Amino acid sequence: MYGDPATVRKILTELGDTWAIVGLSSNPGRAAHGVAAVLQRFGKRIVPVHPKAETVHGEPGYPSLSAIPFPVDVVDVFVNSSLAGAVADEAVAIGAKAVWFQLDVIDEDACTRTRAAGLDMVMDRCPAIELNSPHLR
Incomplete structure (x- = not known):
C-alpha cells in the first residue's frame, strides 16, 4: 500500500492547505483540472504548476x-512516473511538508528519498477520492 490511512488523513487534514498541483493546466479534460476543483471545494488553495504557467480556477x-514565491504545504503530482521523481526532489x-503522487504515478525510489528527507508521501491515490471517503469524516 502506498498510503496508509493515517498518512492520508494527516496530509489531507493537518499539514496545511496550500497544494501545488504539478501538471495542472487549463484543459478541463485532464484529471488534474477536476481534482483541483475538488481540492478548492474542500478549502485548499491550489497552485497550478505547468510549463505554460496558466491561471486555472482563478489561481x-x-x-x-x-x-x-510562497510556502507550499503539499505537492500533488500529475506527471508520468518517469518524471515524478524529479518533482519529488524539487x-x-x-521545503514542502508532503508529496502526493496521483493514481498510476509510482516511483519507489522517489518515495524512499522523500520519506528519508522527512516528508510524508502517498502514491497511487487520489486526494479527491480520499476527501470524499467516509473514513476521513
Missing part, C-alpha cells in the same frame, strides 16, 4: 515549484 500558475528542495 495564477507557475512554471516550476521553485518559482512559487518538493523536498522547496
Whole structure:
C-alpha cells in the first residue's frame, strides 16, 4: 500500500492547505483540472504548476515549484512516473511538508528519498477520492 490511512488523513487534514498541483493546466479534460476543483471545494488553495504557467480556477500558475514565491504545504503530482521523481526532489528542495503522487504515478525510489528527507508521501491515490471517503469524516 502506498498510503496508509493515517498518512492520508494527516496530509489531507493537518499539514496545511496550500497544494501545488504539478501538471495542472487549463484543459478541463485532464484529471488534474477536476481534482483541483475538488481540492478548492474542500478549502485548499491550489497552485497550478505547468510549463505554460496558466491561471486555472482563478489561481495564477507557475512554471516550476521553485518559482512559487510562497510556502507550499503539499505537492500533488500529475506527471508520468518517469518524471515524478524529479518533482519529488524539487518538493523536498522547496521545503514542502508532503508529496502526493496521483493514481498510476509510482516511483519507489522517489518515495524512499522523500520519506528519508522527512516528508510524508502517498502514491497511487487520489486526494479527491480520499476527501470524499467516509473514513476521513
